[in-house]
Amino acid sequence: xxxxxxxxxxxLFNAFMLVxxxxxxxxxxxLAGLPRVVYLEAxxxxxxxxxxxxxxxxxxxxxxxxxxxQYDSADLYGIHVDVFxxxxxxxxxxxxxxxxxxxxxxxxxxxxxxVQVWIFPTLPTWQLSLVxxxxxxxxxYGGIRVVVGVAFLSVVGTVWLAVVLFVPLxxxxxxxxxxxxxxxxxxxxxxxxxxxxxxLGFEIIMFVYPFVKEKQKALFFLQIxxxxxxxxxxxxxxxxxxxxxxxxxxxxxxxxxxxxxxVRLPNLERFEFIAVSFWMLIILPxxxxxxxxxxxxxxxxxxxKQKWGIWVIAMAAFAASFxxxxxxQMNTMTDLVAKAGFYLAFCYPVILASIVLIxxxxxxxxxxxAETS
Amino acid sequence: MQKLxxxxxxxxxxxxxxxxxxxxxEPKQLERLGLITAIGFxxxxxxxxxxxxxxxxxxxxxxxMTNLISxxxxxxxxxRSEENLATDQRLEMGQLRCVIYSKELAEKGIIQxxxxxxxxxxxxxxxxxxxxxxxxxxxxNMDEKKIKVNIGTYLYNLIRQNVERExxxxxxxxxxxxxxxxxxxxxxxxxxxxxxxxxAISGVALFNDDKMVAKLSNDKLFYLKLLTDQYRTGSKxxxxxxxxxxxxxxxxxxxxYGEIYNKLFISIDNLRSNTKIDLVDKKNLVFDIQVKMxxxxxxxxxxxxxxxxxxxxxxxxxxxxxxESQIKKLLVFFQKKQVDPVxxxxxxxxxxxxxxxxxxxxxxxxxxxxxxxxVKNTLTKTGTMD
Numbered sequence: 001x002x003x004x005x006x007x008x009x010x011x012l013f014n015a016f017m018l019v020x021x022x023x024x025x026x027x028x029x030x031l032a033g034l035p036r037v038v039y040l041e042a043x044x045x046x047x048x049x050x051x052x053x054x055x056x057x058x059x060x061x062x063x064x065x066x067x068x069x070q071y072d073s074a075d076l077y078g079i080h081v082d083v084f085x086x087x088x089x090x091x092x093x094x095x096x097x098x099x100x101x102x103x104x105x106x107x108x109x110x111x112x113x114x115v116q117v118w119i120f121p122t123l124p125t126w127q128l129s130l131v132x133x134x135x136x137x138x139x140x141y142g143g144i145r146v147v148v149g150v151a152f153l154s155v156v157g158t159v160w161l162a163v164v165l166f167v168p169l170x171x172x173x174x175x176x177x178x179x180x181x182x183x184x185x186x187x188x189x190x191x192x193x194x195x196x197x198x199x200l201g202f203e204i205i206m207f208v209y210p211f212v213k214e215k216q217k218a219l220f221f222l223q224i225x226x227x228x229x230x231x232x233x234x235x236x237x238x239x240x241x242x243x244x245x246x247x248x249x250x251x252x253x254x255x256x257x258x259x260x261x262x263v264r265l266p267n268l269e270r271f272e273f274i275a276v277s278f279w280m281l282i283i284l285p286x287x288x289x290x291x292x293x294x295x296x297x298x299x300x301x302x303x304x305k306q307k308w309g310i311w312v313i314a315m316a317a318f319a320a321s322f323x324x325x326x327x328x329q330m331n332t333m334t335d336l337v338a339k340a341g342f343y344l345a346f347c348y349p350v351i352l353a354s355i356v357l358i359x360x361x362x363x364x365x366x367x368x369x370a371e372t373s
Numbered sequence: 374m375q376k377l378x379x380x381x382x383x384x385x386x387x388x389x390x391x392x393x394x395x396x397x398x399e400p401k402q403l404e405r406l407g408l409i410t411a412i413g414f415x416x417x418x419x420x421x422x423x424x425x426x427x428x429x430x431x432x433x434x435x436x437x438m439t440n441l442i443s444x445x446x447x448x449x450x451x452x453r454s455e456e457n458l459a460t461d462q463r464l465e466m467g468q469l470r471c472v473i474y475s476k477e478l479a480e481k482g483i484i485q486x487x488x489x490x491x492x493x494x495x496x497x498x499x500x501x502x503x504x505x506x507x508x509x510x511x512x513x514n515m516d517e518k519k520i521k522v523n524i525g526t527y528l529y530n531l532i533r534q535n536v537e538r539e540x541x542x543x544x545x546x547x548x549x550x551x552x553x554x555x556x557x558x559x560x561x562x563x564x565x566x567x568x569x570x571x572x573a574i575s576g577v578a579l580f581n582d583d584k585m586v587a588k589l590s591n592d593k594l595f596y597l598k599l600l601t602d603q604y605r606t607g608s609k610x611x612x613x614x615x616x617x618x619x620x621x622x623x624x625x626x627x628x629x630y631g632e633i634y635n636k637l638f639i640s641i642d643n644l645r646s647n648t649k650i651d652l653v654d655k656k657n658l659v660f661d662i663q664v665k666m667x668x669x670x671x672x673x674x675x676x677x678x679x680x681x682x683x684x685x686x687x688x689x690x691x692x693x694x695x696x697e698s699q700i701k702k703l704l705v706f707f708q709k710k711q712v713d714p715v716x717x718x719x720x721x722x723x724x725x726x727x728x729x730x731x732x733x734x735x736x737x738x739x740x741x742x743x744x745x746x747x748v749k750n751t752l753t754k755t756g757t758m759d
Contacts, residue, residue, distance in 0.1 A: 043729070117494055118494050119494075130388075134385055134388065137385075138385065171547060171548070171551070173551070173555070173716070173719065175557075175716070175719040175720060175722070175723040176555075176719070176723075177723075178723035178724065179723060179724065179725070179726045182726050182727070182729075243551075244551065244554075245550065245551045245552070245553070245554030245555035246554065246555065246556070247554035247555075247556075248491075248550050248551070248554040258498075261497060261498035261499075261547075262498050262499065262547060264499060269467075269468070269497060270467070270497060272494075
């Protein structure tokens with residue numbers, strides 16, 4: 001397998017699009033429940049935790065780009081082979097593929113659950129998941145440029161929901177925010193760690209990097225995308241803390257959706273129906289990007305066609321959707337993926353980047369030695 | 374290969390057409406639905422509650438718009454299925470506007486019934502919660518011909534217009550939840566009474582946790598709202614001893630004016646207020662309450678000489694004093710009843726670092742809290758006359 005991937009000129013996309021890719025993949029199903037999970041750890045300072053998590057993410061992004069810069073135009077699959085050799089590298093890639101495929105699955109299932117709870121209690125899981133999976137397959141079939149297009153449309157089409165978030169503020173009680181920084185650092189970092197599921201997604205850069213046209217600008221646009229996400233998340237958490245009483249925030253499963261219940265339009269009593277429906281547009285790029293990246297492994301590692309991988313993963317996810325029935329099963333699955341995501345997306349790239357950087361430096365020295373002697 | 378791809382596309386396209394018609398979703402035809410607009414709960418006997426619902430019909434041929442159904446059960450869910458058995462329509466909660474709990478029930482605690490509403494995603498967050506002065510049935514049972522609209526809409530409008538006029542604290546489900554689940558605040562709900570074929574608001578119920586412990590009359594409610602909220606167009610009538618105003622009562626050229634009351638009443642409106650509550654002494658629990666107001670003097674029961682600035686200052690001072698003493702009285706009343714509708718606890722918790730205080734501990738501290746009340750009212754206008 002080649003370490004570097006050189007796609008055709010026509011398949012590349014502008015670095016500017018990374019803003020939309022990163023933002024759309026981070027904002028997803030996790031956001032609906034984000035304020036609560038962080039609040040459970042960091043109490044009323046949860047918004048500081050979320051901001052902290054955003055800062056940490058931006059550091060991890062720097063590491064990732066530093067690692068990718070060492071190569072001409074490689075993705076994680078290639079780097080694995082280059083660093084660890086064929087067998088160990090490919091097994092690591094395989095673990096990453098499973099992780100991305102299960103994230104794809106978790107996003108799907110969480111959204112189906114939200115729809116079932118909020119709008120259609122009698123809707124069977126398989127119907128909605130089949131429709132969504134087919135839609136995602138259709139998008140991924142179009143290749144990376146179509147997937148990026150979906151991400152772009154998703155952000156443009158749902159950005160107005162952020163404005164609606166300010167409506168609940170009129171019911172807010174700002175005393176909830178004080179005293180600021182009342183929890184200790186451990187709780188703050190634990191809170192930051194619990195944002196993982198929402199913050200996840202930025203690791204996609206390790207797979208789309210070869211397709212970026214202006215690679216030197218990638219980091220800049222990545223940081224902008226991450227900044228927008230961080231601001232959105234922090235605001236959503238802040239508004240939730242102000243809006244809910246502490247005990248009810250701890251019990252509300254999707255605080256962000258519950259907040260939309262307060263919005264009232266003259267001819268529409270229940271705004272959350274619109275919000276939940278639009279949420280599909282928010283999760284669509286997440287699913288597309290994860291499915292694309294995971295199925296890419298099939299063509300990179302196994303040298304099969306990527307289409308083959310798309311169908312294998314999609315069908316596996318569809319089959320698995322029959323086995324998840326209750327809320328607590330969902331919770332265990334989601335927690336498991338979030339934990340895996342914490343190690344695979346936050347910790348692992350930093351370690352790998354250090355290994356790559358050391359290795360490259362070592363090699364450079366070696367080649368210099370070879371020249372001088 | 375080309376052919377296969379075409380087929381694949383066709384299959385995907387067809388299957389999405391079939392699936393996207395949402396065959397798994399039950400159809401809900403408006404004519405067949407009975408929309409619940411109001412629910413009343415009464416305690417029937419121990420371990421059993423009676424729920425009465427007012428149901429709106431969409432059938433244009435029907436003469437009565439609402440249907441009353443009553444049933445006994447232990448949980449809201451069984452109540453609804455019991456009620457469903459008694460009607461030809463499918464009952465839906467999506468248009469619920471008003472929930473009434475009987476006083477008896479409210480004194481025992483209502484959080485179980487409120488939580489059932491919270492858990493149901495079909496129920497909106499802006500449903501009004503109210504307390505019936507006696508039983509909820511008699512309110513829902515109002516003769517529709519006399520109030521002209523269905524009872525759910527009537528109650529909804531009754532509360533909404535009073536909230537908009539700033540005569541009432543908004544009693545939505547969300548606000549009840551917020552105040553209930555906050556350690557440092559207790560909920561307040563309006564009390565409804567039946568008066569001459571009409572439903573009217575007779576006061577507000579003060580809650581300790583989810584139990585109603587005291588009633589506050591409508592004129593006292595003004596001060597509670599002053600402390601918790603901002604007034605934008607409020608109004609208030611104040612009562613004074615006439616002797617205190619002897620100096621400025623204007624006797625125009627010896628003309629005598631008839632006196633209906635033996636006291637002096639002053640009415641102010643266009644009231645804009647802003648209240649700040651601060652914890653000034655953490656150890657001795659002293660709260661500083663600063664109320665700033667702008668208002669218009671509209672009505673006095675005696676002819677006062679308002680032309681002189683000194684007189685206006687005098688009236689302002691009198692009003693401030695009166696309000697201060699009323700607010701202090703009210704706060705002491707709250708302390709005695711162990712209720713905290715103002716949210717003094719929230720203020721306390723916002724200022725004290727360290728481990729969050731439990732609700733029980735706060736209630737103990739609350740008893741000994743002291744309040745420093747200062748009202749600063751400015752009479753900006755006196756209408757079209759001096």
